[in-house]
Amino acid sequence: xxxxxxxxxxxxxxxxxxxxxxxxxxxxxxxxxxxxxxxxxxxxxxxxxxxxxxxxxxxxxxxxxxxxxxxxxxxxxxxxxxxxxxxxxxxxxxxxxxxxxxxxxxxxxxxxxxxxxxxxxxxxxxxxxxxxxxxxxxxxxxxxxxxxxxxxxxxxxxxxxxxxxxxxxxxxxxxxxxxxxxxxxxxxxxxxxxxxxxxxxxxxxxxxxxxxxxxxxxxxxxxxxxxxxxxxxxxxxxxxxxxxxxxxxxxxxxxxxxxxxxx
Numbered sequence: 673x674x675x676x677x678x679x680x681x682x683x684x685x686x687x688x689x690x691x692x693x694x695x696x697x698x699x700x701x702x703x704x705x706x707x708x709x710x711x712x713x714x715x716x717x718x719x720x721x722x723x724x725x726x727x728x729x730x731x732x733x734x735x736x737x738x739x740x741x742x743x744x745x746x747x748x749x750x751x752x753x754x755x756x757x758x759x760x761x762x763x764x765x766x767x768x769x770x771x772x773x774x775x776x777x778x779x780x781x782x783x784x785x786x787x788x789x790x791x792x793x794x795x796x797x798x799x800x801x802x803x804x805x806x807x808x809x810x811x812x813x814x815x816x817x818x819x820x821x822x823x824x825x826x827x828x829x830x831x832x833x834x835x836x837x838x839x840x841x842x843x844x845x846x847x848x849x850x851x852x853x854x855x856x857x858x859x860x861x862x863x864x865x866x867x868x869x870x871x872x873x874x875x876x877x878x879x880x881x882x883x884x885x886x887x888x889x890x891x892x893x894x895x896x897x898x899x900x901x902x903x904x905x906x907x908x909x910x911x912x913x914x915x916x917x918x919x920x921x922x923x924x925x926x927x928x929x930x931x932x933x934x935x
Contacts, residue, residue: 674847679817680796682844686821687788690828693837694781702777706834707910708827711769713834714780716827718772719765721784723823724791727816731804732794791820807935815854818847822933826906841878841899849875849898852905852933853885859932868892868923875901892921894928905933 694717702714711719729735772780795817803810811819825848832839857867872886875898883898894901896917903913919928 674814674850676796676798676800676813676817679814679821679847680792682847683792683817683821683824686824686828686844687792689839690824690831691785693828693831693835694784699777701835702780704834706827706830707908708830711830713831714775714777715769715772716831717784718775718780719769720824720827721780721787722768722772724784724787724820727806727820728787728791728794730806731798731816788820788824792817795820809858815851818851819934822848822851822902822906825902826908826934829903829906829908841902843877843879843881843898845878845898845902846883848902848905848933849873849883850885852901852931855905855933856927856931859930860926862932863930865926865930868927871921871923871927873901890921892919892923892927894919894924904928905931907932907934 694713697713702717703712705712706716708716775783795813798804798813798816800813803812804816806816806819821844825844829839853871853873856871860867869892870887870890871892871894872888872890873883874893874895875883875885876896877883877898894917900909900913900916903909903911904917914928917928919925
């Protein structure tokens with residue numbers, strides 16, 4: 673049974689790895705394009721900072737850095753009936769990044785470091801048996817921490833790749849793998865599909881250990897590496913991850929096409 677302390681510790685490690693890369697980055701390199709099309713390093717780090725602040729404000733009811741403007745824009749976007757849910761998220765994210773581009777890179781870096789520390793320490797102090805508001809849902813602190821770990825890892829992949837650096841997979845991916853399964857009903861609903869029946873993952877961890885997630889009698893089964901599954905649910909499957917996974921069962925094709933572990 674994974675504890676909140678374990679997830680928060682792994683989140684801190686994932687953030688530390690990204691911080692070690694950013695700490696030695698000259699200011700002129702913050703404009704380096706990442707693997708996320710149209711985004712440079714400043715855009716990406718600012719997005720992470722903004723999102724940590726937004727989660728902090730949502731779960732505590734208190735303001736994080738610059739949250740009044742963000743919350744207002746998010747509310748207005750979510751109320752537009754003529755825009756699909758996924759389009760609203762993309763629209764808000766684009767607006768969010770446009771704000772970041774008005775801030776000098778090293779100020780964005782300082783903002784990110786303060787926002788992740790505040791949000792991580794807040795999550796660590798939550799009651800693991802309770803749920804907190806985030807993204808229109810009520811999530812456990814374990815899910816909140818896993819969500820931040822997933823997004824940190826995904827954007828760290830983008831930044832490392834943009835700089836021509838490798839980011840080795842670790843067994844911290846187990847939190848993202850679990851999150852991807854738990855988020856399947858949301859992912860299906862987002863594209864207008866009925867939630868799937870139960871799904872089982874049979875994955876090989878970066879350490880080589882076998883991971884089996886989901887009920888034994890699940891009608892849909894996905895097999896492959898944990899890294900490939902996590903790239904699918906984080907939408908970072910640029911290297912053929914989907915093709916390397918084996919899936920069978922009534923929901924197999926839709927799981928591979930639509931699985932996502934983020935809002």
